[in-house]
Amino acid sequence: DTGVSQDPRHKITKRGQNVTFRCDPISEHNRLYWYRQTLGQGPEFLTYFQNEAQLEKSRLLSDRFSAERPKGSFSTLEIQRTEQGDSAMYLCASSLGTTGELFFGEGSRLTVL
């Protein structure tokens, strides 16, 4: 399977704990995006990378959130001191950056108790 893969698929944590999600994009794609999707809503843009550079961050990305793409390949999204409001599906997508067609992974569902 050469699609976008995300790990873990599900994460249950207690409030105040830190969590990290990993995304492996399609290998030839230079752009990588993170989105958050809450129940009954559409995906909301969080941030994106072109190669290893983080070029844009949404105001939704509070200082408890940090994303990296150290070698321009896989990316991690870390949430520190989780809150119940962080419960959501975190979606990763990648693209070639030419027409905006994004290829999505199956998401990482976070539940904060």
Added chain:
Amino acid sequence: AQSVTQLDSQVPVFEEAPVELRCNYSSSVSVYLFWYVQYPNQGLQLLLKYLSGSTLVKGINGFEAEFNKSQTSFHLRKPSVHISDTAEYFCAVSDVGDSSYKLIFGSGTRLLVRP
């Protein structure tokens, strides 16, 4: 600022009936338009896209959409739905001049196909 409105949160329809899912967008510039489908506990899959050219766009699984610039709409249609089309459908927009190519999504429409 861009925004996408999907007026119908849920559309129930009987199997083999036609369906239209509505999408309107707000943007001051030229746009690319997309429809994605999401099945339960899965990621989003591209159904079709409008980049330029013909305003009638055909996608996978028998879906099509028509771009109407004057009405800023991009409605999704299928002439005959199947039970397997039951899913969440998202309309999305991207500004042509936005080098990020990020997508702005609507809130989604749940298509419920009944036998």
